[in-house]
Amino acid sequence: MSLATSVLVEKKDRVAIVELNRPESLNALNTEALQLLACKLKELTIDDGVQIIILKGKGKAFSSGGDIKSMLSMNEEKDFFTIMEYINEIALSLYCIPKLTICAIQGAAAGLGLSLALASDFIVADHEAKLAMNFIGIGLIPDGGGHFFVERRLGEVKAKELIWEGKVMTAQEAFEKQLIDQIADGNLEEVVQNKIDAWLNSPIQAMIKSKKILAEINRPKLLKILELEKYGQLKMRQTKDHLEGIQAFVEKRKPKFKGM
Template sequence: MYSTIEMTKEDRLARLTLNRPDSMNAMDDVMMKELADAFESLKTDKDVQVLIIQGAGRAFSAGGDIKKMMDPESPMDIGEVMVDVSRLAKALYELPQITIASIHGAAAGLGFSVALGCDIILAEENSKLAMNFIGIGLVPDGAGHFFLKERIGVPLAKQLIWSGDVLNGKLAKDKGLVDELVPDGQVAQASDMLAQKFLNAPIAAMLASKKILHTQKLNELEDVLRMESEQQVAMRRTEDHLEGITSFVQKRKPTFIGK
């Protein structure tokens, strides 16, 4: 059914795996659309009550696929991409399941936005988390602004977005970006144990509280997604963005000029 993700269901537990391990699960236009479709399908699934999101191979997700952005043979249409990015973020926030992000390796850019959109974030001690859009002259998308503000507030969100700093699991937990820190190599097991804990609890009441808390924020989320889409399209046309992605591919330090 999907080519870049896998989704399995075990009774009341669903597991969604980002499955482009050769590119550290970097998100191309196909994966973004498939994630949006998968989350939207779960919105009407009355049987599943917990969803674990994880990455195949050595990372959760390295973020947007920069090489695909620069591919002259099949360039990604930024307008179409942002429609799917907004769809996946909104559907993720509206899911009637408890969502668990199970992070090992890198969770960067849009991959980090997806993790932040989950109810609970588990990360290994030496995982690398970064809202690193600034490095290529872009703004966070996938509701990164909204999810960061919800977790750590506006002042810290600005600092993280503007710096693009890469945080290890411990530092991310200290800043409130991770809920549970686990030793390297153990996040899958810890995520499964947490999922079972929820499934053995009065989870219907928990999900009712989630709906109450999230529903009142939907208008704000939609406003953020609209503004992120507009600004991402605008930033993609800047000289700084071109310099950012060119220097990334060439593995050199960028020279930004503020245009």
């Protein structure tokens, strides 16, 4: 899949649909997809004709997270900081963008995929969706603002529990934790459209202004956490537990961590 098609954008009236388009990998986010997503969000930020952004994934999943297979061939010195800058830019854009954002989750929303979903203003998931902040499974910490977004929704104690366990949650479990805002018992697209219609028939400029004020209050904290995640992730990538986690994933077996 080429860079130009790994993220698709469709505009209709005052709505832009941003679709992750790597269905063959469950929309895993490799360098090219991250670069294009960052670029598309930057373009939408200054598009006065768009007031609502829908973030979704093509195929069976929203996003399975970072592309683990590409991690195996990553040049640490050359690639790591470039990738993390894209990730940080996307998280900051989604949280601060002067538009209302909806994330529509079908299938998996895991790791970085869940971090980016949590950056949205409103999250609706299909009733069969599976969600996981599962960085711990490969010896990593959440990035993409995961610490900020989870703590914001759950509080510090529950955030640590969610991050440390890394368990896969059903949509119902995520809703009960208040990690997502709505479960689509029927057609996901229909539920999303109902939300769009409600917002478009509201004083949406006032809603966006309130979002901007709240985002500016919290922007310094998010920026700080993104930097901490970047350098923390670099440290974790150098551990033996991370190497074991990646190898176990590739070999489809349970990892044997040693705290090193």
